[in-house]
Amino acid sequence: EAGVAQSPRYKIIEKRQSVAFWCNPISGHATLYWYQQILGQGPKLLIQFQNNGVVDDSQLPKDRFSAERLKGVDSTLKIQPAKLEDSAVYLCASSSPLSHNEQFFGPGTRLTVL
Amino acid sequence: AQTVTQSQPEMSVQEAETVTLSCTYDTSENNYYLFWYKQPPSRQMxxxxxxxxxxxxxxxxxxxxxxFQKAAKSFSLKISDSQLGDTAMYFCAFPRAGYALNFGKGTSLLVTP
Incomplete structure (x- = not known):
């Protein structure tokens, strides 16, 4: 079974630029999560999708962050414009009720904003 | 608010020894899951x-x-016979209402030869 795929693995941009991250969850997993992990901290939920609907985006900075999962499969997270404090690893995870909602994580995208 | 606290930022243990990582949490719910996740250096959770x-x-x-001490809201992880491959960040996690996770700040565990 293929795991959660993310790309790119690394990205360096200057502040005020835009960036987008892509995630393809495990096949059949209806729930997809985006987390932000700042260095030295635990991951923090940005947004959760159930199929193509948003379940929880209460911690998403909506003035600059957006995410979509149009067909209920892969997802894109965008930052526009980026700030220095957005430097972090962005983790995508997916889950299924069949696995007691265990979350399977991708390798993450490490973003550096200069 | 559901919070997760890991009070040990770093720990070290020798190979074959036993180590215990601490975690406390706060919730008003009665039925829930608790998780420990491992994040090795440059590898996925x-x-x-x-x-x-x-x-x-x-x-x-x-x-x-x-x-697991439910009344005390404590959830510690014990690793027996520690191995070099156990070196990693360990996160305690508690589900939010929609099954997304609230993570603690993590404990960095170093296993030494």
Missing amino acids: ILVIRQEAYKQQNATENRFSVN
């Missing part, structure tokens, strides 16, 4: 062990076991 709150028996997965 994986589930170590899961505990269901309604089960009195502590979960065990090979060398990994938990000490």
